[in-house]
Every structure is written in structure tokens, then in C-alpha cells.
Amino acid sequence: MDEKIGNLKGGMENINVTARVLEVGEQKVVQTKNGPRTIREVMVGDDTGRVKLTLWGNQADEVKEGQIIKVENAWTTVFKGQVQLNAGSRSKITESAEESIPEADQVPENSPTDDSPPRRSFRGRGGRRGYGGHSNYGGGYRRKPREGEEGGEEEE
Template structure:
């Protein structure tokens, strides 16, 4: 699958993306048990488009700018009417032998406001 093919609420998403940029990490508290977590977003993509990937806790340190990753069993969600890619607890990622040369930031799916009911 290519980034430009992603749609809201997609499940079992597998794709290969390059990390163009990691944004600032912030601390948040869990609504369930008030535990503290780190969260950041990374702009990832391929030649067809870009999307924000949400990273939590130890995954933040495992992802590096400029590297290409194969992501499996991910899903998409909407956050403030903006499309996001999430790895979640059942997804996984690893550095890919197949390299993505460029990220098409001009087609950033997370910058397009979606009003999905």
C-alpha cells in the first residue's frame, strides 16, 4: 500500500515509509490510570504522500529521521479531523531493506481536514 491510498479508519495497514521529520516529544497522562507517557509525531511518507505517524514511549527512540521502515498491521485514525497513522499494540515496524528515496510532503494527508461521521 502507498501513503496516498490511506483512508480514515483503515485497519491491517502495511506499508513502507521514510521518516522525514520527528516532531517535539511531550509528556501526557493516561486517562485510565494517570500513568505518564511520552508521545511524539513523525512526518513519514513515500513518493505518493506524507502522513503523521503517532509514536509512544519506547517506539520514539526506535525511529530515526532519514531511515525507511516497513510497518505492518497499523491503522489510521482521525485526531482533530486530521488523518493519522498509528502502529498500536498489535502493529510492528522494523527498518526496511527497501528504501524510500523521497517523501512527497506536498500531498500531506494529515494537513487535509476531514469531516467523517
């Protein structure tokens, strides 16, 4: 079953959306941890709102302004409080004959937002680190005592 754009929230996966392509951005190459990837940002909308859809890899060639598309197996992210839709190699984009999608000038201006606190992920960042030697967890740094100090301990 298709999700409505106005109901999208950050962190959703395996989303299916049918929407009209409102704007097609230029293709860009971005650097990722897996090397350079081609992306294209596209604004899509339905009768509940509009959202930025980032097309990754081969998907970047497949859409045209004004076209109605069905996006399958997409996922959402949040950037600066705005929900964004993403379609990558496991996603499928096809032209749709859906007639209930409004014309571009009838698509509401509102975009889905997600004001929930960002999830902190330490994946790929080397894990948590201790700070200033005050932790037994991974810190490893302890400043040398200054002249007149003993072993770096504070005096009361």
C-alpha cells in the same frame, strides 16, 4: 501488502506501510485514561504523500530522520480532517531496505484527508444523557415550577 500513504482513510486497522522518516518530533508524555504514555510524532512519506505517524510507548525511540521504515499493524485516526497513522505496542517497526521510496525532497507535500462526518462514540463517557427532563432516558432533571406555573407544564 503495504498500503500507500495517499490511500489511507480514517478508521483503518492492521495497516502495513513502508515510508521514509521525514521529520522526528520531540518525545512527549501525554495523559490517557490508562495513565501517562510516551509518544513521539514523526512525519513519514512515500511516493504518494506524507502523513503524521504517532509512535506510542516503546516505539517512540526507534526511528531516525532519513531512515526508511516498515510499519506493521498500524491504525489510522482523523484529526481536523487529516488522516494520521498510529503505531502502538502491537505494532512492529523495522528498518527497510526498500529502494522505491523517494528521498525526502522528492516526497509529495500532499497528505491524506478524510472529510467523512466524525463517528460519534459514547464509549467511556457515561452513555447518552437526557436533557432537561424532557426524556425518559437517563435525564432525571426537572426544574421546579416557577411561581404561577403548575407542575412545570407550559401553558398555551
